[in-house]
Amino acid sequence: MSDYDSIIIGAGHNGLVCAAYLARAGQRVLVLEAAAEPGGLAATREFHPGFRVSVAHTLHHFSRKIVQELGLTKHGYQPGELMNTTGLSADGQHVSIKGNLVKGVSSADAEAFSEYQAMLQKFAAALEPFWMKTMPRIGKNSLKEMLTFAQVGLKLRLLGADDMREFFRVASLPIRDLMDENYDSDILKAVLSWDAVIGSTQAPRSPNNTVLSMLYRMTGESGGAHAIPAGGMAGLVNALAAAAESQGVELRYGSPVKSIAVEGDENGQRATGVVLGDGERLTAERVISATDPKRTFFDLLGARHLEIEFTNRIRRLRTDGQVAKLHLALSGLPNFSGVDQPDGRLIIAPQMDSLEFAWDDAKFGRLPEQPALEVLIPSLREPGLAPTGQHVLSAHVMYVPRSLEGGWTETAKAELQGKVMQTLAQYAPGIEDLVLHAELLTPQDLEEQWKVTGGHWHHTELAMDQMLMMRPTYEAAQHSTPIPGLFICGAGCHPGGGVMGGPGHNAAGEILR
Amino acid sequence: MTAEEQSLRHATAPDPYADERLTLSPFHARQAALNIREAWSEWNGYRFADYYYDVEYEYFCIRNTVGTYDISPMQKYHVEGPDAEAMLDRMVTRDVTKLKEGRVTYVCWCTDTGRMIDDGTIFRLGPEKFMLTCGSPSLAWLKKARFGFDNLTITDMTDNIAGLSVQGPCSCATLKAMGLDGIDQLKPFNIAYFDFAGSQLMVSRTGFTGDLGYELWVEPQLALQMWDALYAAGENYGIQPYGEAATNMARLEAGFIMPDMEFHEALKTVHLNHDQSPFELNLGWLVDFKKPHFNGRRALLEERERGPAYTLTKLDIEGNKVAEGSWIYADEGCSKHVGYVTSAMWSPAVKANIALAMIKTEHLKGELWAEIYYDKELRQYEKIARCTVADKPFWAPDRARATPPADA
Ligand SMILES: Cc1cc2nc3c(=O)[nH]c(=O)nc-3n(C[C@H](O)[C@H](O)[C@H](O)COP(=O)(O)OP(=O)(O)OC[C@H]3O[C@@H](n4cnc5c(N)ncnc54)[C@H](O)[C@@H]3O)c2cc1C
Numbered sequence: 001m002s003d004y005d006s007i008i009i010g011a012g013h014n015g016l017v018c019a020a021y022l023a024r025a026g027q028r029v030l031v032l033e034a035a036a037e038p039g040g041l042a043a044t045r046e047f048h049p050g051f052r053v054s055v056a057h058t059l060h061h062f063s064r065k066i067v068q069e070l071g072l073t074k075h076g077y078q079p080g081e082l083m084n085t086t087g088l089s090a091d092g093q094h095v096s097i098k099g100n101l102v103k104g105v106s107s108a109d110a111e112a113f114s115e116y117q118a119m120l121q122k123f124a125a126a127l128e129p130f131w132m133k134t135m136p137r138i139g140k141n142s143l144k145e146m147l148t149f150a151q152v153g154l155k156l157r158l159l160g161a162d163d164m165r166e167f168f169r170v171a172s173l174p175i176r177d178l179m180d181e182n183y184d185s186d187i188l189k190a191v192l193s194w195d196a197v198i199g200s201t202q203a204p205r206s207p208n209n210t211v212l213s214m215l216y217r218m219t220g221e222s223g224g225a226h227a228i229p230a231g232g233m234a235g236l237v238n239a240l241a242a243a244a245e246s247q248g249v250e251l252r253y254g255s256p257v258k259s260i261a262v263e264g265d266e267n268g269q270r271a272t273g274v275v276l277g278d279g280e281r282l283t284a285e286r287v288i289s290a291t292d293p294k295r296t297f298f299d300l301l302g303a304r305h306l307e308i309e310f311t312n313r314i315r316r317l318r319t320d321g322q323v324a325k326l327h328l329a330l331s332g333l334p335n336f337s338g339v340d341q342p343d344g345r346l347i348i349a350p351q352m353d354s355l356e357f358a359w360d361d362a363k364f365g366r367l368p369e370q371p372a373l374e375v376l377i378p379s380l381r382e383p384g385l386a387p388t389g390q391h392v393l394s395a396h397v398m399y400v401p402r403s404l405e406g407g408w409t410e411t412a413k414a415e416l417q418g419k420v421m422q423t424l425a426q427y428a429p430g431i432e433d434l435v436l437h438a439e440l441l442t443p444q445d446l447e448e449q450w451k452v453t454g455g456h457w458h459h460t461e462l463a464m465d466q467m468l469m470m471r472p473t474y475e476a477a478q479h480s481t482p483i484p485g486l487f488i489c490g491a492g493c494h495p496g497g498g499v500m501g502g503p504g505h506n507a508a509g510e511i512l513r
Numbered sequence: 514m515t516a517e518e519q520s521l522r523h524a525t526a527p528d529p530y531a532d533e534r535l536t537l538s539p540f541h542a543r544q545a546a547l548n549i550r551e552a553w554s555e556w557n558g559y560r561f562a563d564y565y566y567d568v569e570y571e572y573f574c575i576r577n578t579v580g581t582y583d584i585s586p587m588q589k590y591h592v593e594g595p596d597a598e599a600m601l602d603r604m605v606t607r608d609v610t611k612l613k614e615g616r617v618t619y620v621c622w623c624t625d626t627g628r629m630i631d632d633g634t635i636f637r638l639g640p641e642k643f644m645l646t647c648g649s650p651s652l653a654w655l656k657k658a659r660f661g662f663d664n665l666t667i668t669d670m671t672d673n674i675a676g677l678s679v680q681g682p683c684s685c686a687t688l689k690a691m692g693l694d695g696i697d698q699l700k701p702f703n704i705a706y707f708d709f710a711g712s713q714l715m716v717s718r719t720g721f722t723g724d725l726g727y728e729l730w731v732e733p734q735l736a737l738q739m740w741d742a743l744y745a746a747g748e749n750y751g752i753q754p755y756g757e758a759a760t761n762m763a764r765l766e767a768g769f770i771m772p773d774m775e776f777h778e779a780l781k782t783v784h785l786n787h788d789q790s791p792f793e794l795n796l797g798w799l800v801d802f803k804k805p806h807f808n809g810r811r812a813l814l815e816e817r818e819r820g821p822a823y824t825l826t827k828l829d830i831e832g833n834k835v836a837e838g839s840w841i842y843a844d845e846g847c848s849k850h851v852g853y854v855t856s857a858m859w860s861p862a863v864k865a866n867i868a869l870a871m872i873k874t875e876h877l878k879g880e881l882w883a884e885i886y887y888d889k890e891l892r893q894y895e896k897i898a899r900c901t902v903a904d905k906p907f908w909a910p911d912r913a914r915a916t917p918p919a920d921a
Contacts, residue, residue: 264805268814303661304603307625308808312657482811 004030004250006511007274007284009257009300010451010490012040015290016240017504018489018511020070023247025512030282031249032274034256034451039237040290041450042499048329048437050387054233055325055441055450056499057376057394058083058226058345060195061219062236063501065132070243077239080227080381084344087191088427092338095187099225105185112182117223123167124218126155131219131495131502134478134510135469171212172464176204178211179352190349194374195224198396199323199457199497203359204352209464216462216495226345232382236499260287260301260486269305271485286485288507292452292459293472293492294319301483310482313473317466317492321443321455322362324400326373326420328393329386329437333377334428343380348373348423355398362399367416371423372398390436395420402443402454413440458497459490468494479507487511535560538585539675539736543744547754554757557649557671559586562756569861571755572762575722576862576908579683579747580755582721584676584728585736588633588650592643594665601635601643604658606791606800606807612637617702617717621791621799622654627812628779628788630654632770632796634719636704644670648772654780658808675736679743680726680763682910683750685918688716688727691746696727697917710738721760723767725912765856765869766908768827770794775825775855775869792821793871823852823871827903830866830883834896835859839868839883843876845897847884851876854883863907870900877902 006022008015011033023029037043042056059079067077087095087104095104100117102110129151136145156164170178175196179189193204196214204210218224229235241251256277263272273283289296293314297303303311336342349355349372358368374396379386386392397420404412417440424431446455453459460472469477471494479487489507491497528534536559538544544562552563561583564571574580592601602609605620612618614637621632633647645651655667679688688696692707699705699718707714712735720726731739744752761771770776779788790813791800800813830836841852852872860867872881881900886893912918 266803266805268810269805298661304599305806306661307811308604308654308658308660309625311660315660 002273002283002285004028004282004284006030006286006288007032007282008288008290008489009260009274009296010034010040010290011038011241011251011253012290012490013042013237013240013499013501014490014504014507015040015288016237016244017066017070017501018288018290018508019249019251020240020244020247021505021508022511023244023249024070025508029244029249030284031244031251032255032257032276033251033253036253038241038251038253039233041446041452042233042237044232044234044237044385047327047439051327051329051390051392051437052232052234052385053327053378053392053394055446056233057378057396058228059233059236059499060222060224060226061217061498061500063132063505064221066501066505070240072236072239072243075239075242075246076231077236078230080229082222082225082227083381085191085226085347086339086344087187087347087349088336088339089187089350090426094338095185095191097191099223102188105183105188109183109185109188113188116182119163119166120215120218121223122159122163123170124215124224126159126167127152127215128219129155130468131216131500132505134506135471135494137478138469138474171215172207172209173211174205174207175210175214176352176356179204186351187349189352190355190372191347193352193355194347194349197355198374198398199321200463201318201320201322201363201461202463203356203399205356206359209462209467212464212467213462217498228376228378228381230382232378232385233499235382257300260289260296262301262305262483269483271301271483286487286511288487288489288511290488290490290504292319292456292490293317293476293488294453294460295451296488296490296492297481301486306482310473310475317472318461318463319454319456319459320402321446321452321457322359322399322401323455323457324397324416324443325441325446326393326395326397326417327439327441328395328435330391330393330431330434331436332389332434333380333391334393334424334431334434336428341380342375342377346373346375346427348375348427359399362401365401365403365405367404367412367419368399369419371400371416371420373420373423375424395424400442402447402456404442408442408444413442416440416442456497459492462496467496471496479510536586536672538583539733540583540585540677540740542737543740544583544754552756556586556757557588561586562754564756564758565754568756568758568762571753571759572861574751574753575681575724575755575759575763577682578751578753579679579681579687580753580759581743582678582680582755582760584678585674585733586671587676588647589670589674589676590645590651590655591638591668591670592645592655592665593668594641596662596664597641597643600659600662600665601645602804603662603807604655605635606809606813608801608804609635609643614639615704617704617719619799621796623791623809623813624779625809625812627790627809627816628782629776629791629794629796630779631772636717638704649778673733675731675733675739677729677736677740677743678720678726679729680720680722680724682725682912682918683747684726687743687747687750687752691742699727700916701914709742710735714739721767721769722763723769723906723908723913724763724910725918761856762858762860763908765858765867766860766862766906768869768906770796770825770869771856775871786822789823789825790816790821792816793823793825795825821874824874824877825855826852826870826872826877827905827907828854828868828870828881828883828900829903829907830857830868830885830900831898832896833859833866834885834887834898835866836868836883836885836898839870839885841870841872841900842882842884842897843879845880845882845899847882847897849876851881860907865907866898867903867907868900
């Protein structure tokens with residue numbers, strides 16, 4: 001008999017969600033995590049004595065269904081208060097968004113904003129059935145699978161003809177066009193574009209699916225607003241780990257899996273367990289990888305066990321991340337000019353073109369001349385993240401190429417850090433004097449330390465060609481893989497990345513079917 | 514410019530079509546001299562003889578004496594390194610791990626969905642060195658197939674190896690006369706090496722005619738010298754080059770498949786199911802399910818359970834009207850269409866009207882009728898002829914397998 005019913009590789013939030021559901025259904029589940037703590041990209045760790053931070057720093061669409069079904073509240077999860085988003089302007093004329101209201105723009109823009117938000121929220125709600133369900137297979141559909149489509153079709157139909165037509169029009173629109181149609185304020189446009197493009201290899205003018213990505217981020221009750229849960233991101237991660245353990249899941253940290261064990265005979269191949277870094281072998285009825293597709297299929301399994309065309313499809317997945325992360329340990333609270341309390345999301349992209357130009361640099365492998373930033377001071381929301389009176393600053397930096405021309409040398413990193421600090425100092429004069437320690441994580445650092453190919457936000461690009469029943473590719477889009485006994489449940493699966501839980505939830509559903 | 518200067522200039526100007534002209538085989542100088550009909554076509558960018566003198570004559574050389582066929586345009590790849598065996602074993606349907614050094618095996622390879630990309634042969638030249646040969650360029654597929662096998666190199670050797678097939682009942686005697694001592698001991702699908710002109714000549718007992726025959730592999734610089742030695746040795750046997758047309762006759766009698774006739778390469782097929790699987794091509798014996806993994810295994814397993822939609826079938830057709838392009842019916846009234854002929858000929862060797870046909874598998878056991886159209890002096894005629902399924906190759910003489918061959 002196998003040691004476990006299921007072995008899950010990776011205790012990112014998706015691995016934990018999947019583990020908890022499987023154990024809840026009676027399975028003996030082991031989760032093996034390379035890092036010393038759970039959470040993956042959402043893990044909270046000390047980056048300077050007394051200062052803690054997580055790479056993913058806000059929640060905006062973590063599934064309520066999962067919270068309820070896994071009883072996360074009982075395990076300490078408390079969604080945080082929704083945050084404002086402020087678009088910083090060099091002259092202090094900031095644009096501030098709270099729910100469906102916006103301040104700092106013309107009354108025409110303000111009015112348009114409420115209507116626009118309501119419309120997008122309607123669309124996001126119509127798409128809701130898509131995210132928490134396994135996608136149908138192309139060609140071979142069961143009735144149940146067809147129902148997923150039928151449900152979305154029905155929801156879209158219920159929007160009414162006009163809204164439905166509008167939905168189809170905007171879903172594949174470059175976000176830039178949607179912004180230009182609706183607003184005058186350049187800062188507002190840039191701020192609203194942020195959630196459409198962050199984490200992708202797309203900028204406001206890129207055609208593809210930026211609007212759809214935004215709608216994905218807007219699902220759930222927060223309507224797209226971000227929050228930090230009580231206890232910081234660790235509040236969620238710890239609740240997930242506790243929920244999993246309370247169902248009997250065994251969690252092992254500091255246990256990197258070296259390879260997925262495959263046995264083969266005249267009946268074909270089968271994944272039978274894993275081999276750990278120290279050579280230990282563990283067996284299971286199935287192995288579920290919560291790591292990214294390339295790592296799963298190439299590094300852990302080995303392409304030789306796969307078929308050639310499937311291999312080629314995984315190989316060409318676009319996995320280069322474009323977001324770097326800056327963490328600052330600060331001796332005090334920085335003063336952002338014109339901002340009373342910097343306890344929301346501060347976006348530094350003073351023009352629509354700031355994003356586009358930063359992308360133009362990055363897409364040719366260069367550092368952005370003017371990086372665009374999403375800045376957060378999580379310690380204002382969760383004081384435990386820094387010593388009393390001191391603070392943590394966490395910033396997403398766009399666009400930063402995974403493959404920098406000349407490579408990520410120390411000089412290149414220092415240059416990027418200099419640019420980011422310079423940008424910050426424009427809006428928060430004197431911030432450099434508060435810095436006790438700075439940590440810059442390039443996509444390459446994220447790849448190496450967080451074990452995510454390309455350091456990609458979504459494990460693999462979330463774009464039309466890699467979405468829905470094409471995510472990560474057909475023959476693996478329903479969580480099973482060409483290798484019997486091997487499943488995948490990370491952000492590289494439908495619906496995608498972000499701390500959302502859909503992939504882990506859907507994978508468990510598929511395995512328990 | 515004077516007219517003379519102009520014409521001189523024209524003559525010395527660089528050829529604007531240089532890159533597009535057909536490559537000349539290392540044997541071209543000799544073959545061109547013997548191609549008295551100037552019957553040239555093309556194969557893989559090489560100028561290639563359709564025939565040299567007369568198709569039937571060349572065919573009879575293969576069956577009765579000895580003929581040579583230029584296989585230099587065949588694609589040849591060296592796959593070398595610690596991962597070479599595993600890489601090829603995953604790519605093809607046969608078990609390459611069982612292939613011993615000094616042996617050759619016939620293989621095919623498929624897409625993930627079990628549709629045939631190409632067939633060819635694998636030579637095991639050393640513990641970690643293989644040569645793969647096939648009819649059309651496969652480098653793009655090999656590059657995809659090698660991903661995940663880091664310790665190997667793939668080298669396209671097509672232009673670096675001259676290949677000449679020597680086929681027919683007198684082939685062994687000819688090679689012996691050429692000085693290849695011990696050639697008569699070479700078993701089918703084995704490889705031997707001989708010293709030649711200070712270098713090495715590789716000989717495999719392989720071919721595409723179903724007859725006694727060998728294939729000679731040598732560096733291109735020695736091609737003409739080898740040709741001369743071979744032709745001097747074969748003179749008394751009436752050695753004669755043969756082209757594509759005679760090959761096509763011989764291979765059909767042997768029951769071998771030809772690309773673009775029996776199968777359409779899967780990677781070049783646009784329409785759904787217009788390609789074929791090994792089972793459809795009656796090559797199920799090449800598919801080794803004892804191997805835990807190879808490309809297309811899952812799909813082929815399903816197909817084996819389900820049974821192939823079509824089966825390539827050898828037909829012996831009554832009468833002497835060649836069933837070229839005929840449709841096959843389950844009844845004499847031609848009301849139930851069940852297949853189509855892929856290749857057909859009157860076989861001089863077996864004195865029979867033979868064909869290969871793709872027939873819907875479920876109809877194999879029943880009656881089969883070919884609807885044959887033929888013409889006589891521009892007048893069109895039709896004939897419905899009864900077909901009998903043949904289980905064995907039409908032409909498979911003992912000498913093809915005997916070691917040493919009888920007349921050596
Ligand atoms: C810079 C950046 C900022 C982001 N910010 C946000 C944000 O603010 N809000 C948001 O919602 N999303 C954000 N995201 C996206 C989000 O963090 C990810 O999409 C999400 O965390 C992915 O979760 P996961 O569980 O699928 O995978 P991961 O969190 O990547 O977890 C995979 C786990 O597998 C482990 N692992 C890998 N290989 C092995 C092995 N061989 N053996 C054992 N364990 C292994 C890893 O250590 C890791 O713990 C951000 C992403 C990036 C890159």
